[in-house]
Amino acid sequence: ISAIGSGGFGTVFKVEHRLNKRIYAVKRVRYEDEKNKSFALREVKTLSKLCSIFVVKYYHSWHECNHIYIQMEFCSQTFGTILKDKNQVFGRQSSEPMNRYEYYICCEILRVLLECLQYLHELTPPVIHRDLKPNNILIPSNNSFIKLGDFGLATDQERNDMSHTPGVGTPGYVAPEGFHGKYTIISDIYSLAMIALQLFDLYDMYV
Missing domain, CATH: 3.30.200.20 (Phosphorylase Kinase; domain 1)
Known part of the structure; x- marks a missing residue:
């Protein structure tokens, strides 16, 4: 289409x-x-x-x-779109604090994102996404909750080999060790932390 x-x-x-x-x-x-x-x-x-x-x-x-x-x-939209429209949806300026309702919704979103990564990281061997960012978090068209997408850079974490191609991922979300080609499941946690900072209005990736 x-x-x-x-x-x-x-x-x-x-x-x-x-x-x-x-x-x-x-x-x-x-x-x-x-x-x-x-x-x-x-x-x-x-x-x-x-x-x-x-x-x-x-x-x-x-x-x-x-x-x-x-x-x-x-999937009809990405989490990146939701982040950009969040303040408008909740009827506040970016300089204004969250109310309790918005804070609760953001906590629930973060909880589900943690469960998404938990699923990948508890596989045998664990799967490292390596490009976790808002535009690779998808919202299905049936309005069910959040799913991870775009596994083009994903790789298995082998127990005895953590060396990978350096610099893989999106700047701003790549863990520091990624620039040296040392990726582990902890690298995904770093990327999720950067997303969480945006979710709770603690960091603006576009400034």
């Missing part, structure tokens, strides 16, 4: 199935060399082994003309 997002590894489209008329998200990843292809295949491998209400649902994938297509659950 339309393109709904793009990034360094591909473009996501909102599509409608011709037969059952259901709406899906399909990520198209172009690979020009074996390195890009391995990244795309790793995302498919990660998604195919995840099965949780805390992770966007994976359906199918296929190759076509130097592209890999990944069919997933469609």
Whole structure:
């Protein structure tokens, strides 16, 4: 139907199935060399082994003309949009303090985000997302709660090897050790802490 997002590894489209008329998200990843292809295949491998209400649902994938297509659950908006509109929704200026109701809602959102990471980090081996940020936290179209998406940079945490490609992730959310290629599940906790600071109006990423 339309393109709904793009990034360094591909473009996501909102599509409608011709037969059952259901709406899906399909990520198209172009690979020009074996390195890009391995990244795309790793995302498919990660998604195919995840099965949780805390992770966007994976359906199918296929190759076509130097592209890999990944069919997933469609989510109507991102948490980044919610953060930008939060003050307007609660009817206050950014300089004004939260009321009790908004504070409670923010605490519940943070609790669910912690449960999302808990699911990934308790797998065997643990999965490190490595690109946790508001735009990779998705809100399904059926208005159920929060899911993690975009596992293009995700990797397993091997017990005896913590070395990875340095600098992977989004500036502002990458843990300091990530710039040296040392990623662990703690790196995701750092990213979530940066999101929490935004959620509770303690840090503006865009200033």
